[in-house]
Amino acid sequence: MTSTASAPTRSEPQAVPLHRPVSTALHRRPRLRLGALLALPLTWLVGLYIFSLALLLITAFWLVDPFTSLVRPGFTLDNFALLFSNPAYVSTSLRTLGIALAVTALSAVFAIPLGIFMAKIASPWMRAVLAVAITLPLWAGYLVKIVAMRITFTEEGFFNSVAGLIGGRGPGFGIPIVILTLTYLWFPYMALPVYTAIRQIPVNLFDASADLGAQGWTTIRTVVMPLLTPALIAGSVFTFSLSLGDYLAARFVGGPNSQMIGSIIASNINLNPPVAAAFSVVPIAFVVIYLLVTRRTGALERM
Amino acid sequence: MPATDTTAPATTPDAPSSETAGVELRGVSKHFGDMVAVRELDLTVAPGEFFSMLGPSGSGKTTVLRMIAGFEDVTSGQILLDGQDVTAAAPFDRTVNTVFQDYALFPHMTIAENVAYGLKVRKTPKTEITARVGESLEQVRLSHVADRLPHQLSGGQRQRIALARALILRPRVLLLDEPLGALDKQLREQMQIELKQIQREVGITFVFVTHDQEEALTLSDRIAVFNEGRVEQVGTPREVYEYPQTAFVASFLGISNLIPADLARELAGAEGAISVRPERVRLAATDASMSAAETSVIGTITETVYTGPATRYIVTTDYGLTIVAERHNDHAPDDTAPFHRGDQVRAIWYREHAALVP
Structure with a gap:
């Protein structure tokens, strides 16, 4: 090999500057450097993400020819008016909102005590097991989990069989099972930020609170909860918005009368794209309102 | 109660x-x-x-x-x-x-x-x-x-x-x-x-x-x-x-000269190991006189440490014992110290200033 021979010469100081035209040009032009860095993500964000959303919004104002069922470009507010005038659409929106809020509340109620246990009480081994147990559902496909819930609660499923032994009936498909299924799906998104936030609360704040006379519940209310607020908001944005957009849970474990916004969008996507587009603005509006409300409470100001 | x-x-x-x-x-x-x-x-x-x-x-x-x-x-x-x-x-x-x-x-x-x-x-x-x-x-x-x-x-x-x-x-x-x-x-x-x-x-x-x-x-x-x-x-x-x-107490609180039991018995007739604080140890020439209530060892100054208010001298004897002596710098500020590294000195302390540490 020549490397042994060339090694000594390589260590000598090099007087001749290296010729690297691209690096030199980039070094002289900071804006060009920034442009190169952002080219890909910006193409993605603007070209695909915002562009497709804009198209969706525009479609919501288009018309459908009543005779040919063809979509015609134009401008009408009828599609949006329909959201308010059709009682089925209004009740579906409200039902979806209720389900999303219930999923969020249920996730938080499970996540807080679990997080306190994991972060402050469990042994490191137990903590690792629970962390895996929480994230494990994320490894399984979304449909797999819905089917699992369907099998559990179906007519000949586990709960009906067990309840049947004592002459009763298990819970059938319906809104409560939809809420349960969606909580099952989105729980990790709430549990992880909450657990992380609780872990970051110094243990001696619990000691200090007890030392100053507060019992467990008072400590949770006055110390833990305020420090958890940002994590709860972060987690709830996921559970809330993901629930608002879901329709497969309603379809497979919802039974009758449990249509969600997604169900209506899905059924209109071919028949009447402008109505589907108008309806898909509703969950976006709910999320925006939700974020504005959390901002108004001032929960984030002291963070 | x-x-x-x-x-x-x-x-x-x-x-x-x-x-x-x-x-x-x-x-x-x-x-x-x-x-x-x-x-x-x-x-x-x-x-x-x-x-x-x-x-x-x-x-x-x-x-x-x-x-x-x-x-x-x-x-x-x-x-x-x-x-x-x-x-x-x-x-x-x-x-x-x-x-x-x-x-x-x-x-x-x-x-x-x-x-x-x-x-x-x-x-x-x-x-x-x-x-x-x-x-x-x-x-x-x-x-x-x-x-x-x-x-x-x-x-x-x-x-x-x-x-x-x-x-x-x-x-x-x-x-x-x-x-x-x-x-x-x-x-x-x-x-x-x-x-x-x-x-x-x-x-x-x-x-x-x-x-x-x-x-x-x-x-x-x-x-x-x-x-x-x-x-x-x-x-x-x-x-x-x-x-x-x-x-443990002697060494954890401040600096202490711990003298093992056999040596302490030989030097000072103590019944066990003793501890002497550096500020209780004075240095003198090897031929200096001392009272009957005092004990001493002869050694060489192996290190001097200036700490501001005081100077510490580390004296090592021929048989490996190390004694730290502290001398207040209460003389004129620019006064040169009377002892230097390498000097042969006698480190002296009162027997009653040594604490028995069993």
Whole structure:
């Protein structure tokens, strides 16, 4: 090999500057450097993400020819008016909102005590097991989990069989099972930020609170909860918005009368794209309102 | 056990601040799994005393403090507060309060809310809370930061707020867990004086945990020196410094010349190993005369260390014994030292200044 021979010469100081035209040009032009860095993500964000959303919004104002069922470009507010005038659409929106809020509340109620246990009480081994147990559902496909819930609660499923032994009936498909299924799906998104936030609360704040006379519940209310607020908001944005957009849970474990916004969008996507587009603005509006409300409470100001 | 007129501990937050209590530990042990943090500890802290628990980290001092506060259960033994057994009482049912090592201020509450917290959870009337928080902040001279959040304060300010938050409840015993550990040296010395003043003002028992021997000596009425879950010695600062009862105490508090038993017997007729403080050792020429009450060794100065107020000489004898002698620099500032590295000298001390350390 020549490397042994060339090694000594390589260590000598090099007087001749290296010729690297691209690096030199980039070094002289900071804006060009920034442009190169952002080219890909910006193409993605603007070209695909915002562009497709804009198209969706525009479609919501288009018309459908009543005779040919063809979509015609134009401008009408009828599609949006329909959201308010059709009682089925209004009740579906409200039902979806209720389900999303219930999923969020249920996730938080499970996540807080679990997080306190994991972060402050469990042994490191137990903590690792629970962390895996929480994230494990994320490894399984979304449909797999819905089917699992369907099998559990179906007519000949586990709960009906067990309840049947004592002459009763298990819970059938319906809104409560939809809420349960969606909580099952989105729980990790709430549990992880909450657990992380609780872990970051110094243990001696619990000691200090007890030392100053507060019992467990008072400590949770006055110390833990305020420090958890940002994590709860972060987690709830996921559970809330993901629930608002879901329709497969309603379809497979919802039974009758449990249509969600997604169900209506899905059924209109071919028949009447402008109505589907108008309806898909509703969950976006709910999320925006939700974020504005959390901002108004001032929960984030002291963070 | 002294007769007490106290009602249940939880209902005495409004007791006058002059009320104080002693702490007694009887045969207290604490195990964490297989690890023994505290072994069969007996300790009595008198009412109104400034009592320090001094020791290296892992010696069990903080565990003892946490057991007195109620944050840790005892494995066996009893803890008495003012003569009452509180071994099984929850932290919120004990009339003690704690100043934590890193202050443990609630980050989402203002300074005033932090100080008010204890009163608020006790459902104290609002007007009284306002008045007492005001007084409390006044006491630590921080009224002007009442509306700030803890992270906007300096370390020293946070320390004083932690003190105010604990003292506002008028505890009978205040527990302090290395409260000055996070401060720089100058601020620490200033806070030591302040702590001492506050303790005199409120007149309650302070139980103070520290690993800093100088801090313990400066502040305490009495010191318990901890080592490996046991108390090696309890006494006034002078007692533990001048008359250490064990080699550990001698070496943990300040610098100590430990002379092993056989050599001590030969040199000074001592009955065991002895400890001599460097400032008790004087250096002289090898042919210098000395009194009958003195002992000496001859050696070579192998190192001199100038520390400002004093100079330390490290003298090594032919048989490998090292003696540190300290000489005050009380001569003229530009005076050259009379001894230098490499000089043959005689290191001399009074036999009565040596403590027997079995």
